Amino acid sequence: MPADIPGIHHVTAIGSDPAENLAFYTETLGLRLVKQSVNQDDVSVYHLFYGDYGGSPGTSMTFFPYPDAAPGQVGRGQATTVQFLVPDGAIDYWVGRLESEGVDVDDPHDRFGDTVVPFRDPDGLPLELVGRADAPAGDPPEGPVPAEHAIRGFFGVTLSLVDPHSTATLLEAMGFEETTSDGGRQRYEADGDLGYVVDLHEDPEAPRGRPGAGTVHHVAFQVTQENQAEWREVLIDHGLRPTEIIDRKWFESVYARTDGGVLFEYATKEPGYTVDEEIEHLGERLVLPEWLEDRRGEIEAGLPPLTAAD
Template sequence: MTADLDTPGIHHVTAIASDPTANHAFYTETLGLRLVKRSVNQDDVGVYHLFYADDAGTPGTSVTFFPYVGARPGRVGAGQASTVSFAIPVDSVDYWTDRLTDRGVDVERIERFGDEVVAFADPDGLPLELVAREDASAGEPPAGPVPETHAVRGFFAVELALPDADATVDLLAAMGYEETDRDEAAHRRRFETDGDVGYVVDVVSDPETPQGTPGAGTVHHVAYRVTDAEQEAWRELLQARGLRPSQVIDRKWFRSVYARTPGGVLFEFATAEPGYDVDEPRSSLGETLVLPKWLEGRRAEIEAGLPSLDTVTPTAE
């Protein structure tokens, strides 16, 4: 029943931040993404859940955050998704190097597996990369401060830092990933699945990497795209590998199954439907606080308990 399962790649990545206003400013004004959903952490409703993506909130373009005000910094390391990479057009490296540098962001330009990469970190220290790709999706870039010709085109990859990669590599194979390259000196192996956005996972297994600790600037979980019809089969696949998947959980904009991988990284398997426009029109995504129906009765209490979030609408430069 599970033999033919595969995922086309990343659905979203969720990380931990500290100041919600600084987080919003960086991802909308500096990176040019759109705030497509303003909600709360459904397991801790005193914390925002902020979703940034392309103009439509397309699965494969959405990086999301739980900003805990005053959260201590985490340490990126083994047992975590250690870097989040976005795709950019192949001729956009100079543009992004200049843009980030002009905004006081430290940038390193590197080459990896033949791609030019712009490496940097967000205000909380979350490692990010922009990877220049000939196959970068045209996508639906948001209107805003970044010209469409240079806009971020959704995810390219996540990097997993694992103390022992074997069991997680076996899981990736069961998810439809195949190894396509490796760099022995860097302890890095590349795995790809059949998709057009967010289809790469890099596994770095370096025994010298210290154990990661959760906190601001670290990834909370990585979500992969699956279909509604196959979610129970995904649960069976995870159980067959000795993992303990959750039941299917309704998150309002998608339905999800969660499992902690052998390497310690939390994976989510999320559906594309019903999507971020199920509760507000595309034209006004992210403009107001939206709650799942099971929390609507607590709206006044929730709104009163949330921290300040100052937002501005980014304008073209």
Template sequence: MTTPTPTPGIHHVTCIAGDPQQNLDFWVETLGLRLAKRSINQDDPSTYHFFFTDAKGTPGTSMTFFPWSDLPQGKVGTGQVSRTAFRVPNGSLDYWEDRFDQYEVEYDDRVGRFGETVLPFRDPDGLPVELVAVEIPEDDPTVPWDEFVPEKHAIRGFHSVTLWEADPQPTEDLLQTMGFEEVGTEQSAGDDPADERTRFAARGPVGKYVDVLPTIESSRQGRGTVHHVAFQTPTDEDQAEMRNAVQSQGLRPTNQINRHWFRSVYFRESGGVLFELATNGPGYDSDEPLDELGERLVLPGQFENRREEIEAGLPDVTIPRADSAEADD
């Protein structure tokens, strides 16, 4: 078998929310991410699909949501992405704690992890999220969106995801097949139910880490949980190589599926977490100008002729807008 081109890291993370307006308000206004795409769940067009990113929709910055208002609360547990972490510039955590106080966001005490400082918090649906203070390199590919949060404090794409696994070894082997390298193990901190976590690193710099914890906790998918995590396979050739490598480990990847802004392959890793392999193109600006991203409901090709029906079934939402003073704070 040909060794696949290593993944650069996380492409996007897709989660389940409840009320769509509450989801928009929190991720745009409170956290300061850009609504780069307002679309539908292509497998359930009666539901929105929101994409929150940096200013340009750079791969490795997309936190996306399916807001299913009638879905019950989920429970984070084994076989799930238990935490999603974002990078913020060093020195920003005081700002974020003050902002969380202002917006009444539930957050926990800071913890140290692999030499970095982590601020855990939850979104309105109870989704566990973290901010990790890091040094942002001058050539970093992310472009901060500063409509609500000043550039010097803005979120700069993913830092990591944490996987809870009953038997970590097969998952760790898979990550190494995908191009992640084990970089260390340390005692867990915060509210993790396990004694230690093992970290794996991709080429980076954005979304480069996956942490694996051995734990047995009951889980239930629903509001406040991660639906799947996607990893970058930038080209179709990269994706085909990775798909073959995954299949050779006894897993069952789908054929390539066209998701309009990228092309995808899905599979469940041995512990039950849904993984996706996603190309980097054609990108979020392939069907609307960069300066107009998120302004309108975009319906991927085959759904456009059902626009009237689909729009009638979706709840009205309002995109939060900043007054010019706030971003200058």
């Protein structure tokens, strides 16, 4: 077996207006735009990457913002909530900040001993802040959120499933262990510092998820280049049909749809977002992998501005 997976590498979701998406994740949540590129499978659409200062694995929330995207349906067969980790002392700050910014936010509540603040992004994507005393110091970017309150990266994700058994078995093969459960929610944890939680929510009565704005496209887990091919074999052994290894420039990827319907990606930590930009200038310009560079003029002409209209 390859080495255990420490947690989430990135989460990719579908948005609508790219300028609104950028403003929310950088100005409201205080994340840094660490890569401005395009969806390599549909170059008419941006691929925007947000994260800590350097876009470290475990901090990177990414989006395909389709300007005319219809709203999706959050439901079974999807990752239905993305959870961000903050220090436990930052909860009051965040409740006040989200309310003052007009964000759709719910009252804090307890889950497995942690304080959780549910809220939604402008497209309705369900998000949560989870306060933990053991939140790492991290590498927060300079910006509107003070470093002591800043989002450190992912806490985890919640998957909504009709039957969680096969997904649980796969997570266990990945090195996640069940740590607690309550009311149809099983928690699995890995040994990493960020993105180490996957909650399986057994909810057969939930509506079937439908892709669209405000839904998660896929959840990517961290692997190394040395053992990625081995993980692909593990997926085959579990009866799944993974893709070949795909070069995404900043990481290499294998994708497989689980029996529960959720798309998993296994993304390498190497080479990272600084392979083609200096860390001080991440996200400042449109970056294309070299195999798309000869189409730059066409691609740039088809993309909307990233700044809101006056």
